[in-house]
Amino acid sequence: MVSASRVGKRYGPTVALRDVSLTVTPGQSHALVGRNGAGKSTLVSILTGLSKPDTGTIEFGGEPAPPVADREAWRRHVACVYQHSTVIPHLSVAENLFLNRQSGGRFAISWRRLRAQARELLDSWGVEVDVDTSAGELSVEDRQFVEIARSLSYGARFIVLDEPTAQLDHQAIDRLFARMREMQAAGVTFLFISHHLREVYEVCQAVTVLRDAGHVLTAPVAEIAHAELIDAMTGERGGLTVADAAAREALASDVDEALVVDGLSGDEFDDVTFSVRRGEVLGLAGSNASGKHQVAETVYGLRAPAAGRITVAGRPLKTGDVPAALEAGIGCVPRDRHHQGLVLGLSIADNATMTVLDRLGPGGIAAPGARTRTARTALSEYDIVAAGPDQAVSDLSGGNQQKVVLARALARDPGVVVLINPTAGVDVKSKGALLAVVDRVRADGKAVLIVSDELDDLRLADRVLVLRGGRVVGEHDAGWADGDLVADIEGVELDV
Numbered sequence: 150m151v152s153a154s155r156v157g158k159r160y161g162p163t164v165a166l167r168d169v170s171l172t173v174t175p176g177q178s179h180a181l182v183g184r185n186g187a188g189k190s191t192l193v194s195i196l197t198g199l200s201k202p203d204t205g206t207i208e209f210g211g212e213p214a215p216p217v218a219d220r221e222a223w224r225r226h227v228a229c230v231y232q233h234s235t236v237i238p239h240l241s242v243a244e245n246l247f248l249n250r251q252s253g254g255r256f257a258i259s260w261r262r263l264r265a266q267a268r269e270l271l272d273s274w275g276v277e278v279d280v281d282t283s284a285g286e287l288s289v290e291d292r293q294f295v296e297i298a299r300s301l302s303y304g305a306r307f308i309v310l311d312e313p314t315a316q317l318d319h320q321a322i323d324r325l326f327a328r329m330r331e332m333q334a335a336g337v338t339f340l341f342i343s344h345h346l347r348e349v350y351e352v353c354q355a356v357t358v359l360r361d362a363g364h365v366l367t368a369p370v371a372e373i374a375h376a377e378l379i380d381a382m383t384g385e386r387g388g389l390t391v392a393d394a395a396a397r398e399a400l401a402s403d404v405d406e407a408l409v410v411d412g413l414s415g416d417e418f419d420d421v422t423f424s425v426r427r428g429e430v431l432g433l434a435g436s437n438a439s440g441k442h443q444v445a446e447t448v449y450g451l452r453a454p455a456a457g458r459i460t461v462a463g464r465p466l467k468t469g470d471v472p473a474a475l476e477a478g479i480g481c482v483p484r485d486r487h488h489q490g491l492v493l494g495l496s497i498a499d500n501a502t503m504t505v506l507d508r509l510g511p512g513g514i515a516a517p518g519a520r521t522r523t524a525r526t527a528l529s530e531y532d533i534v535a536a537g538p539d540q541a542v543s544d545l546s547g548g549n550q551q552k553v554v555l556a557r558a559l560a561r562d563p564g565v566v567v568l569i570n571p572t573a574g575v576d577v578k579s580k581g582a583l584l585a586v587v588d589r590v591r592a593d594g595k596a597v598l599i600v601s602d603e604l605d606d607l608r609l610a611d612r613v614l615v616l617r618g619g620r621v622v623g624e625h626d627a628g629w630a631d632g633d634l635v636a637d638i639e640g641v642e643l644d645v
């Protein structure tokens with residue numbers, strides 16, 4: 150289907166790809182895995198014609214790839230569905246699918262035909278989305294299906310999915326995989342990028358590992374063991390170790406409550422009450438529609454509640470006010486790192502020290518030495534792969550950007566830490582390192598609220614509250630069995 154031969158790419162002094170070859174067989178789902186910064190996105194940008202390799206060649210079906218400038222020709226071969234949306238939010242699904250392809254000038258648009266064509270296209274690939282919906286209102290899941298259908302309508306039968314499951318809950322992931330299998334049977338080939346190796350085993354037939362800009366191996370998934378795959382990614386032996394809360398001693402009963410949430414109601418959640426003590430980790434789990442993100446966003450001030458109170462270290466918190474939350478000692482890793490987490494045009498040092506400028510120099514202006522020192526510590530402590538503290542955050546790989554967000558959240562030494570999907574997009578080894586940092590923060594006596602569906606993340610929690618339909622419906626103490634927690638999240642009974 151596609152073949153990359155000895156591809157090389159540099160960004161200034163950074164070697165992003167070194168002599169990498171990859172062949173994807175038609176009709177397969179081929180996984181591309183590797184640690185943060187290994188070169189996956191760079192290879193995808195070359196395979197999709199968005200950037201030109203410095204060395205090496207790309208072929209589709211044995212023919213040389215089109216020149217980079219010929220976007221239309223590339224579109225007929227390949228498309229990539231990214232984590233961020235490429236649909237135009239205020240246009241309808243039908244308009245997104247067909248508007249730029251109308252012939253006969255702008256006054257000749259037949260809206261009826263356009264909608265009928267759109268419906269036919271979606272039906273033919275089994276995508277159940279209303280073509281009149283405005284694209285901005287689509288769920289992440291439906292948006293991805295619409296983008297896949299759009300690529301297929303250009304004739305492409307090779308689709309790159311870049312961490313497609315990162316924002317989906319369990320049920321949506323199952324639906325995505327079912328649809329991928331159907332499309333595969335109908336002749337579509339996928340290149341699938343994920344940090345969840347379980348998913349690789351579930352949906353792919355072949356896997357390629359990149360490490361430090363180089364190709365390490367390509368193998369049939371059935372012939373490579375999980376541990377071997379992790380070893381290939383990390384270049385060393387050993388898998389993920391998480392400090393399971395079940396293994397530590399219970400907190401003494403007289404430890405103070407650092408965060409109290411009392412009768413909190415708001416957008417998509419109702420009457421939520423809990424408290425987190427110093428040195429305790431509380432997990433919040435639930436589907437994407439459970440309201441768990443909204444609860445956490447209300448705690449760190451991004452949303453104003455309709456009712457209820459939040460108390461931090463015994464003092465009432467001014468709600469709906471992010472600076473007030475920061476001042477009260479709440480640090481956060483927000484849900485959407487591109488919009489809420491980082492200033493992409495600024496450097497790692499600027500981003501990592503943004504919350505602590507007042508502590509690094511007089512008048513909120515950091516002394517350059519202090520700023521660089523803080524940033525260098527963050528680079529090593531959070532395992533960030535970068536050219537140095539002055540590299541722009543926009544040039545970092547996705548997983549490394551996430552690590553900068555965590556560094557910034559903790560820089561101010563907050564008493565309460567709110568983490569939303571803290572290990573999203575983070576590779577298996579860095580995930581261990583980040584969770585170890587969170588565990589250290591807990592051991593230092595901070596209260597941690599962690600919102601995630603990742604069982605690895607939730608292992609760290611002393612207790613996990615499950616939300617459904619905006620209400621707390623269950624509580625699980627550390628030591629829960631995976632199946633019980635997942636069943637509670639999904640709202641199904643286990644027949645045991």
Ligand SMILES: Nc1ncnc2c1ncn2[C@@H]1O[C@H](COP(=O)(O)OP(=O)(O)OP(=O)(O)O)[C@@H](O)[C@H]1O
Binds near residue numbers: 183189536549
């Ligand atoms: N535009 C750019 N300018 C400078 N360096 C870049 C640029 N794009 C990528 N890099 C660097 O190239 C290397 C490979 O990055 P790439 O984004 O391909 O990694 P990745 O495997 O996709 O990682 P992740 O899993 O975190 O998404 C990294 O060191 C990154 O910092």
